[in-house]
Amino acid sequence: QVQLVESGGGLVQAGGSLRLSCTASGLPFGLYTMGWFRQAPGKEREFVATIMRNGGNTYYAGSVKGRYIISRDNAKNTVYLQMNSLKPEDTAVYYCAAAVGGGGRIADTALAYAYWGQGTQVTVSS
Numbered sequence: 370q371v372q373l374v375e376s377g378g379g380l381v382q383a384g385g386s387l388r389l390s391c392t393a394s395g396l397p398f399g400l401y402t403m404g405w406f407r408q409a410p411g412k413e414r415e416f417v418a419t420i421m422r423n424g425g426n427t428y429y430a431g432s433v434k435g436r437y438i439i440s441r442d443n444a445k446n447t448v449y450l451q452m453n454s455l456k457p458e459d460t461a462v463y464y465c466a467a468a469v470g471g472g473g474r475i476a477d478t479a480l481a482y483a484y485w486g487q488g489t490q491v492t493v494s495s
Contacts, residue, residue, distance in 0.1 A: 371395040371484050373465045378489030381455055385493075389450040391465030391486055399423075402470040403441055403448040404482060407461035407491075414464070416477045418450065422470040428477060433459075455493045462488040 377389040389405070404419040418429045418439040427439050438451040448465060466482035476482065 371467075373467060373484055373486035375463065375465045375486045375489040378463060378491045380492045380494065382494050383455060383457055385455050386451070386453045387455065387491060389452065389463055389465075389489060389491075391448045391450075393446045393448075393465075393467060393484075396467060396484065398446040398467075399443045400470055401467040402474075402476050402481075403439075404466045404468065404476055405439060405448075405450045406464045406466060406479060407459075408464070408488075409458075409461040412461075414479055416479070417463070419468075419476050420448065428475050430477075452491070455491075457493045457495050459491065460493050461491060463491050464488045 372394045375391045405417040406414050407417050408414040416430050420427045420439045420441050424441045436454045441448040465486040467484040468476045468482045
C-alpha cells in the first residue's frame with residue numbers, strides 16, 4: 370500500500386518557476402531518503418536531486434544545481450522540488466522516489482530507490 374503521488378507540474382515559459390510536491394503514504398516517511406528523477410522524451414531516466422531523512426543534507430545533479438531546491442516536511446510526509454530559471458531542456462516527466470535511509474549514502478541512482486510515484490509532466494516552452 371505504499372504510494373507516492375506527485376503534483377505541481379504544468380506548462381511554463383523559459384525562465385519561469387514551478388514547485389513540485391510529492392506526498393507519501395504507507396511507509397515511515399521520516400526513515401526514508403527521498404529523491405527526484407526526470408525522464409525526457411527519448412531519454413533514460415536521470416537523477417535530479419536527493420534529500421536525507423531529516424532534510425539536513427541535499428545533493429543535486431550538475432545540470433540543475435543552483436536552480437533547483439529540494440526540501441521536505443516530515444510532518445506532512447511531503448517532499449518538494451522548487452524549480453527556478455527553467456529551460457526547455459528541463460522538459461520531462463518528473464518522478465518522486467523513496468529509498469531506505471541510513472549509512473550516510475548519497476542515493477543518486479535509480480537502483481537505490483525502492484518506491485516510485487507515477488510522475489508529473491513539466492513542459493518548458495521556448
